[in-house]
Each structure stands twice: as C-alpha cells, then as structure tokens.
Amino acid sequence: MNTHLKLTVVAAALLALTGCRQSQATAAAPTGVRVTGASDVEAGRYLTVVGGCNDCHTAGWNETGGNVPDAQRLTGTNVGWQGPWGVTYPANLRLTAAAMSEDDWVAMLRTRKDRPPMPWMNLNAMHEQDSRAVYRYLRALGPAGERMPEATGPGEPARTAFIPIAPPQAPR
Numbered sequence: 001m002n003t004h005l006k007l008t009v010v011a012a013a014l015l016a017l018t019g020c021r022q023s024q025a026t027a028a029a030p031t032g033v034r035v036t037g038a039s040d041v042e043a044g045r046y047l048t049v050v051g052g053c054n055d056c057h058t059a060g061w062n063e064t065g066g067n068v069p070d071a072q073r074l075t076g077t078n079v080g081w082q083g084p085w086g087v088t089y090p091a092n093l094r095l096t097a098a099a100m101s102e103d104d105w106v107a108m109l110r111t112r113k114d115r116p117p118m119p120w121m122n123l124n125a126m127h128e129q130d131s132r133a134v135y136r137y138l139r140a141l142g143p144a145g146e147r148m149p150e151a152t153g154p155g156e157p158a159r160t161a162f163i164p165i166a167p168p169q170a171p172r
C-alpha cells in the first residue's frame, strides 16, 4: 500500500490571524487542511482509519486490533448505543454511499446534526475534498452487508444488544 500521504496545510496563516476566540466559535468550520494520497481512494481509506470511522462502523474492529479486511469494513454494527436519545446503530456506510450521489454525501457530512454517539461535529469540519475521498473509498469497496436496525426513540426499550453510554449518576 502506498503510504505517501501528505498533509497540506493551506490555511495556517489565516488560522493564526483569526485568534483563539473566533476559532472556538467556529470549531466545526473547515480549516482548509486536507489529506492527499496516491489516489482519492487511498486517502479515503486512510481517513476512515485515522478518523475513527471503523471504531464504530466496522464489526470486530476493536476486538481484532483493526485486523479486518477492507472487504468487510464499514458495513455497520448491530450493537446499539443507548443514551437519553434512545438507541442508535452505526450505519452501514457502504450501503449509504451506494444510495446517494457524491454531492449529496458531501452536503450531508458538512451540515448534518444528529444523535450521539455519531460525532457529526467532527465531520462538519471535514474538508470537502476529504469528504469526497471517503465517499470514493466507500464506492470503490462497493455495497455489502445489511442495513442496521432502526434507531429507537428516547425511553423506548432496546430491541437488540446495546452499550449504555449515559453517564452514571453519582451515589446520594
């Protein structure tokens, strides 16, 4: 695998000028930083590894120390995450990408706000070209696997195994 990935810092000078206060207020705004690789597919693969997407969206990723073939990656996990929002499931991103255009994918990653633990605020800050790279990697892998279960709403009982992530209450 080609590992000649370079980080290109386009807006470092601009960031330095904006100062701390403004950069906090615009934490989710793209900074101009992006990843390049031998191909967009390679860059997308890299982004999904270092961006943590496999941690939640690839079954067995954590258990095997990341030893999951590309063919099985990012097909979702059917163990839910439970909190005040209900129970959510890391989606099958291969099917999601297969069902939408690249431009719609880019717009979704840039603007969507949704339930935890999906870190939408992180993706909202992704460079457009990086979003395209992730999409092209997912499309290169192609559709595979099943749709994950529908999320349940607040207070509804879980229909599958789940991981509770509501903070524990302090003892009185």
Ligand code: HEC
Residues within 6 Å of the ligand: 047, 048, 051, 052, 053, 054, 055, 056, 057, 081, 088, 089, 090, 091, 092, 093, 096, 114, 115, 116, 117, 118, 119, 123, 134, 151
């Ligand atoms: C901590 C776990 C976690 C991590 C890390 C994570 N996700 Fe998710 N993701 C989820 C969950 C859970 C959902 C479903 C949220 C819901 O139903 O509201 C989701 C949903 C999504 C969706 C919506 C899919 C659809 O069909 O609606 C996209 C796109 C997505 N994630 C992309 C990514 C990408 C790209 C990364 C890596 C940069 C990533 N996720 C990292 C847990 C995670």
